[in-house]
Amino acid sequence: MAYFVEQLINGLTLGAIYGLIAIGYTMVYGIIGMINFAHGEIFMIGSFICLLSLMVLGLLGITWVPLALLLTLIIAMILTSMYGWTLERIAYRPLRGSPRLAALITAIGMSIFLQNYVQILQGARVRPMQPLISGGFEIMQSGDYIVSLSYLRLFIWVLTLVLMVAFTLIITRTALGRAQRACEQDRGMAALIGINVDKTISLTFVMGAALASVAGMMFLLSYGVIDFFIGFLAGIKAFTAAVLGGIGSLPGAMLGGLLIGLIEAFWSGYFTVEYKDVAAFAILVLVLIFRPTGLLGKPDIEKV
């Protein structure tokens, strides 16, 4: 039981990170119908910006952990958003209206470009970081096996929850959210009611990148090492999460992220770590066979 709870905690933490990245995939897909394969790299860049920001803040003498984290979070969200915005502006916008394949290949190209860009700037070696948040509290004990919930994990859960609530409110209640949903449902009509479609798409990339940078920070704090290649696997996993939940669906992305995280954690805990990716992708295949639109994705039912 204790072991089960331990894996549950691992899974939820991993799931939170995947979920935050998956939102970026699902939103961009919803609004322009393309898979932004460079989104994993945006996550990786967010992670690097966090590392650099923490180092710089350390040099400046800001070592009180909550303040350093808050500042890092803000800096990373802003800078990573700028990467997201630039990516859309220079790589995707000129291709709007061209065949989907062109956009897809460009996305893969941007992904490779961004990996190499970080590799050149930061080197190919892994970058380690001292653990910032340590400690936790015991939540259960069986025999001499102690399950503890670290403050770091609690921080990740709370932050994810806050962001997801804030994000849901933006999408459902604000004018920007309505504009995004309008563009998603009928881009031409959105322009016909006076929505600046290009701006709305840009803001979608900005929001996705901001969430990915938070995921980047969580990854950095949890694992303590990052390199230029972390975006690849995390990106693929988050993409899988988005498809599993139903691509285009925001609650689906969150649910899909949690499920992929849990599947990985439990598989690693009870079976073999080596095959955890296989497990996650196998579940994806099964779900897509029986529910091709994903768990929460709905086929459009439109009455004419």
Next chain:
Amino acid sequence: MQQMLTVSGVHTFYGNIEALRGVDLEVHAGEIVSLIGANGAGKSTLLMTICGDPGAARGQVVFDGTDITKARTHDIICSGIAQSPEGRRIFPRMTIMENLQMGATTADPKFFAEDLEKVFSLFPILEQRQGQRGGTLSGGEQQMLAIGRALMSRPRLLLLDEPSLGLAPMVVKQIFNVIKEINAEEKVTVFLVEQNAFHALRLAHRGYVMINGKITLTGTGQELLANPEVRAAYLEGGH
């Protein structure tokens, strides 16, 4: 009378197909102008060209003294034109209320409550069903919502594409009464595209006939209704 919209020598292409082949027409402030023509004549293309999507390849579109030929669609809408387009294009996964909120995108928020009340008084059914999703509405309700959505932007010029298409005669009558009311009481200039020539011309101050991307006839609504060519092509038989 004051010019509101002037279209001169407009050519529009879809790929290699020339959908508009030198269209000239004008709409004066306060008028209802109807454009009639067969399916595929280019009527809807003209409305979309006025809104810049697709833009005119040649010629000029002037709205209220400003050349909007090359303007971007959302800027054209901001300048005071609204369109209820072909196929209505209601946002299917938004409620009636949200669709109306979307329509008010370019309007000053302080008028929202007032405008909403106006739309609800024109189309009471929209108020009753305000929480229902657009995709689940009937054709007539969608048409009402499309017109209501267009009105929410407080347009000076309202473009309506086939508001009677596919609707029951009772509903058609109701929609045309509302168009008349909007024009008379709200002082909204209306440019209407229709295959239903009889209703459209009876309602209109002036009319145009379009064939194969060109304007072939023009006159007051009454004149066109009495014109033998128009009668033969659009009024007798078939409709």
